[in-house]
Amino acid sequence: MRSTEQPILRDIVLIGGGHSHVGVLRMFGMKPWPGVRLTLICTDVHTPYSGMLPGYIAGHYSYDEVHIDLGRLCAFAGARLVIDEVVGLDRQRKKIMCKSRPPIAYDALSINIGSTPQTLTVPGAAEWAVPVKPIAQFNQKWLALLDRVKSHEGADTIAVVGGGAGGVELTLAMQHRLRAELRTLGRNPDDLTFNLLTASPCILPTHNPTVRAKFEAVLQERGVHVHCNAEVTELRPHGSRKTLVTDTGQELAVDEVMWVTQAGGPAWLKSTGLELTEQGFIRVGPTLQTLNDPDIFAAGDIAHFEASPLEKAGVFAVRMGKPLVNNLQNWVEGARLDDYQPQRTWLALISTGDQFAVASKGAIGFWGAWVWRWKDWIDRRFMAKFNDFPDMSATPPTAASSPQVALSQEESLQAISAIAMRCGGCGAKVGSTVLSRALGALRPVERADVLVGLHAPDDAAIVKVPPGKAMVHTVDFFRAFVDDPYVFGRIAANHALGDIFAMGGEAQSATAVVTVPPGLEAKVEELLFQMMSGAVDVLNDAGCALVGGHTGEGKELALGFAINGLVDENLQGVMIKGGMKPGDAIVLTKPIGTGTLFAALPQLKTKGRWIASALQSMMVSNRLGAECLRKHGSKACTDLTGFGLLGHLVEMTKPSEVDAELFLDQLPLLDGALETVKAGIVSSLQPANVRLRRAIRNQAAFVDDPRYPLLFDPQTAGGLLATVPADQVDACVTELKALGYVNTRIIGRVMAQSDALEPVVLKG
Structure with a gap:
């Protein structure tokens, strides 16, 4: 970053x-x-x-x-x-x-x-075998097999197809783990049977005879049934089991088949x-x-x-x-x-599952527990290179060590223009040719009430207000915090639409404001296309037409939208911040923690899956959630954004003239948010939000709770914070989860306003 x-x-x-x-x-x-x-x-x-x-x-x-x-x-x-x-x-x-x-x-x-293992060449293998690659899918199947063995659900006979180093290692590793699990459960590990099948005359055909003989002895000692010259020609179901058929006509009944051969x-x-x-x-x-x-x-x-x-x-x-x-x-x-x-030759260290390994290099072979420790040291040293990164911020590359990009004459002129001081005002606009190419492929949703839209040559859009409707206006704009422009476009559109949905409105039209870094025309065009494609995907899904905008050059990529929405002119079905009623339950539809996670990302203090999960959450639209809340009687709603959970909750309690009880232990949190906030990593907006701690009546009792700082964590494209009548909230939460808001929680309740100045009370 x-x-x-x-x-x-x-x-x-x-x-x-x-x-x-x-x-x-x-x-x-x-x-x-x-x-x-x-x-x-x-x-x-x-x-x-x-x-x-x-x-x-x-x-x-x-x-x-x-x-x-x-x-x-x-x-x-x-x-x-x-x-x-x-x-x-x-x-x-x-x-x-x-x-x-x-x-x-x-x-x-x-x-x-x-x-990729080529299971399609063997009838039934694609349906009934588990290929070892791709590894992510294999891991899921392996964990499921582990659970079945533990629960004694018919996984006693396992076959591994493939007699190379990968198949042999996998067989011995699986056997070691599963036998250990059975011992822990007090069951007989000999209940498990392993078969290793290979089309070759021997196992490990590319390794020397010494290494091959050692593994033949290990497999025999472990009770693994080895089938050489046994090419699998068919795999078919047989009740709850599978039947392996080889080219010799042999049929083998098994519960699970792992496929480690015939790659392509x-x-x-x-x-x-x-x-x-x-x-x-x-x-x-x-x-x-x-x-x-x-x-x-x-x-x-x-x-x-x-x-x-x-x-x-x-x-x-x-x-x-x-x-x-x-x-x-x-x-x-x-x-x-x-x-x-x-x-020409290389060292292969092949493990036997029980912290014992065999070394193989050319005609040389040796083994022992010390070889496994050696292998472990080599492997951990390799992985450390991708876990422990040096701080490169203070060591920018020098011109002498940096490659000089070979450019055409036209590209050189564009590069000089991009580096030079750019004009201000309208001179900072992106060129019309680049803009027309980048936006020409976009297909905004068509609406009858959009009379002049994005692809018209006019200076402004013309949008009709349908009879009986009133307009809702909102605007949001922020710089990119993620490198993928398509994902950023989706999140920016979701974030901007949130205010419309939170009020119970229907999104009608959007006008974009874009800032892109200067560069080669092809790069600017591609960046605009990717980002606006993501945004239009979200806008179209919401039935919101992109009708125009402004694109200019700036130091950083940024995107915002002015959104027009529609509500009933008599405000029927509208949800407002001042609609909270004593006795209502407080519901939150998405987990919190985007502020601390994306503050930790440039510091390399996150895990990739934490960021991936956070981005996925931010790309979930609030549209269906808002419709569900309205259906179940919600009168008060807002979307969580920069002010954080506490800030937005206080915004709701004041006009509603109520107090709120917040259940700290029920807050849905994004994966990793607790870890990063415990490490003291918070968003740059956090200090301003923390000033609202004076709204918490008993904050001294919870200030040391690890979840406490997340009350002030600013959110991007956050969930809906709403109140629902107590007699409808359980049905509402069930439906929200079914709609995809799987982390929806009841996080508090609304109370009558007290004489205390602080409207929020925390509960454990």
Whole structure:
């Protein structure tokens, strides 16, 4: 999350959070390239380190110990993190097609997504087997299996398909963990049966005979049934179990099947036109560039190194990180790229599940508990590089060490203009050509009462007020606090619409005010398109037409909206802050904590999943929640924003002439908010909000409660704070949760106004 005066000149996009790309991100964070923006697209906010995954399955490591937090890593690198699934490439337009958002533009692209077990080639495997990759989905299935074994729900016979190092390690790790769990529960661990199947004549076919013999002995000692020359040809259900069928006609009844073989590339690569192997891997040359597109690189398991095909081993992905980042920098500079030189032999440390490991390198093999400790030391040292980041704020890159971006003559003129002193007034507006291209693809919802809208050439919009309606006006504006412009656009629109919904209104039209940093026209256009696409998605869902706006240049990205809404002219169904009644229950529809979490983000004091969860909460619209509250008799409502929970509650008690009892232990909190506020990290607006502590009658009794500071935490796109009649509140909360507001809580009750000056009383 570093700001820079340098305009963005090139976009490098990384698809996948594999071992090569995490190395690129870390190196970029240590020495960023001015003018280059890095974006990571990944389906998950955490990426597993394959070397420690068997130890996690065996129970020796926690989830966080074996996963790299991509949120923190991207924050350190100053890179944008996009959580989405890639479904295709448009190489001609240089766009990445995503499942849930508009296409993302790139100048250079790198793909490091690992390999995917090809279950589709075996009938029934896609439906009845659990592939070990992608790891995030496998982890969910593994935890479910763990629970079934603990509860004795028919998971006694387990088969692992794949006799390489991955299959052997997984088998022994699972067996160790599950047997230990059964012992803890007082059950017989011998009730579990494990089968390992491989199409090869032996297990570990790429390792030396000494290592192979050792693992054959370990598997035999552990009672694992090994089936060699047994290619699985079919998997079919049989009652509550599954039947594995091999090419020899053998049928094996099992409860669970883990699939660790026949890896290949994902289906979407086939439509890209890139040169692929028969298994779907991307063919790359010595520079890690794809054979038929020099602007696209690939590394790790997904890459097929044409000069000398490599084994699908994590060691190669890790080692590719440095040459990949060097060649991306050379690409930016327009310089000659270097050849990647893979090592001829490598050390593999393969664990047996019980803190014992075997070392394998070429013809050498040795083992022992000390080898596992050695492996543990190596793995922890590797992970420390992605958990303990140096403070780079005081060490900006020097001109001598920074790459010089190769630009065309036209781009050079635009870059000089972007860096130079810009005009003020109307001279600071974004050019009409850029604006028309960026906004031309937007399709605001059409409304009959919008007579002149966004795509008309006129100077202003014309909107009709329907008969029997009155207008509600509101405006919000703030600078970007998240690097993904599409997500920021969604949140900004949600935040602005909140005031309309909180009053029980219908959103009718919106006018945008946008500030974008100056830069190359293509970059400004892409930024505007991404941000306004996110905003229009939210506005359209609310039935609110974007009718116009103003776009200017400024130092930071910022977005706001003036929203017009409609209510009944006689104010029927309107909810106002002054509508609280004694005896009403106080309801909150979303968890709080955005202020402290996003204050902690640039300090690298958060977890990626905390930020992802907070962003997801901010992107939930309040529209359906407001309709539900009105349906259940709410007369008082507001949306939580900058003044925090206490500030907005006091805003409601004063005009209502009531007091409020607030249940501190019932406050819904965003994941991580308690941890960051305990660490003393608060929003810059927090001190101003804390002045309202004088509104708490018994604040001295709760000032040391860890949740107390969150009363003052400013919210962005927060939930609805409302009162509901006591006889309807339970039904209201049930319906709100069913509508998607899963963290809805009854957080207090309204009391008659007392003689005390302080209107709010806290309860434990």
